[in-house]
Amino acid sequence: MHVIAETVADGVRERQVTVGHVPGLVWTLASGDAPWPALILIAHGGGQHKRAPGVAARAARFVREGFVVAALDAPAHGDRPKTERDESVIAEIRALQAAGQPVLDLITAYNSGIAAQAVPEWQALITALAEAGLTSADGPAGFVGLSAGAATGLPLLAAEPRITAAVIGLVGLVSDELGAAAARVTTPVEFLLQWDDELVPREAGLALFDALGSPDKTLHANPGKHADVPRHEVASSVLFFRRHLLAGP
């Protein structure tokens, strides 16, 4: 991991990093000593980037709890290059959405390719943070990923035993591949579902929660569309990560 720049604002230290060729951000309290007691990784949604508002808001809350928090740009997102194929698929998704046509199958297939690249990148980040001394090698790690972040999160959780608690959601049982990944997850999960999601059918979201192999899983469903996850779910995820990563109340 290379630290490209480091800034401190409002008591939070932000490091711009690269892990291999992947750009990321790492946040900790400005005061206090490494290694931090636990790590939380935050994967952004489709079309977003490592500094998207939903990532930044969660990072700010988690850092105040004493976690080290890290985010990466997903393949073909943020500061990373897009191939011609990326550009053409993204254009096709936007055209279908503009025309009010079904778009979930195309997004699901595209996210599957993103996830295949992203899973080893997140695994390399966990290793790199320990090697940099920011976390202990055997310290617990959490993961947050909604929508496209969950499409990467499910195979990551299935593959990576160092992640021991995850908040995922806004994803449905819409492919055999996602179902198979969900069944292999055994980590405690807080699963977010939007009751009036215009992108993920309610039944598909409920079916994905049902398919999760985790004995300890909780579904949190709220009224509203795909992008309307209420702010109180951030406070709820703080409680969840305290319980699982810090053995808190």
Next chain:
Amino acid sequence: MHVIAETVADGVRERQVTVGHVPGLVWTLASGDAPWPALILIAHGGGQHKRAPGVAARAARFVREGFVVAALDAPAHGDRPKTERDESVIAEIRALQAAGQPVLDLITAYNSGIAAQAVPEWQALITALAEAGLTSADGPAGFVGLSAGAATGLPLLAAEPRITAAVIGLVGLVSDELGAAAARVTTPVEFLLQWDDELVPREAGLALFDALGSPDKTLHANPGKHADVPRHEVASSVLFFRRHLLAGP
């Protein structure tokens, strides 16, 4: 409200009370001054009483947050008399359960009668606590009721504007009466559902959440049977009541 006895243990003051002819318990911190900033009412489940473990555990947590907490024996429960009809219905429910026969319709009809008596008793309790100076007359009130406690809670929430936040659950859309009450509820609700509930079908629980008229409602679903609500839901309800009754984070 008459205070029959008062004890202090572990920093908590417990008052045994009657409101009219209804026996109840009122808990506050032993130190600190009335009026307390907000009230939480806890209704026990079927066959239980005002000091059942699920009531006592929640009361202890809420009191530590500075709430005044109150519980009543439901009609025909705890220290209250049972009529011959109560005894015969309870015997019939137990016989059906022992024989593995469907029992939800009978319980639903019985709880409807309980609720009709209990709703005005809870309303009288809210008034009595303010008259006793333990709460301010315009102070916010919360309500917790699962299973039979929710069967009383839904018509209570529909009728009582002084209750401004409620945790209810383990109840399904199994009668037109419950559906009509749910539709009239506009209070913020945290709704608990057990994913493998052997008494309330999953679809009926999801349908009741859907039927709730509250714009601000959250479904929390956990694996396990009717009686297996995980302990972390108590911590979650603390967060919910802090947010709605104390304007906390």
